[in-house]
């Protein structure tokens with residue numbers, strides 16, 4: 748069994764900007780800068796046969812490359828009980844199309860997927876305990892990153908290995924998006 752997910756890797760410059768949002772919030776576990784990513788689909792534990800099928804199915808995804816723009820900070824599940832702090836992306840139909848095609852490919856391999864619609868976000872911290880005041884300050888800070896754009900030219904199938912030092916994200920296969928002529 749391998750624990751798999753599909754994601755977009757972020758350019759170093761964007762990871763650096765996101766890492767600057769780190770602030771003193773009690774009980775927050777900040778995602779290490781090099782691991783920041785945009786998840787397109789989380790598959791969980793997948794057996795070898797389904798993984799091989801998936802590797803093939805993902806190569807059928809046909810979406811042209813596109814540009815993303817960071818937007819505001821936010822949290823899951825809600826402001827009164829935040830568990831995950833994230834930075835959102837400006838709505839982008841091509842990103843939604845990519846996530847939909849990946850979801851169809853995953854479902855075609857009989858791998859279960861959450862019913863929840865895709866919500867584009869980059870997780871930057873996970874909270875173990877309520878930290879109301881500090882989280883409110885984080886969420887309400889003037890956000891200066893709305894000019895940060897980056898090109899998406901590929902998506903990646905990752906294997907996540909849990910180690911004593913946290914999760915290790917190993918790229919298994921990179922899938923280039925279509926190039927616009």
Ligand code: 2AM
Nearest residue numbers: 752784785786788789868869870907914
């Ligand atoms: P997110 O942080 O962008 O929401 C790799 O584990 C990625 O899969 C995580 O960064 C997380 O994306 C996503 N994921 C979704 N559901 C998950 C779950 N139940 N357990 C672990 N990761 C999950």
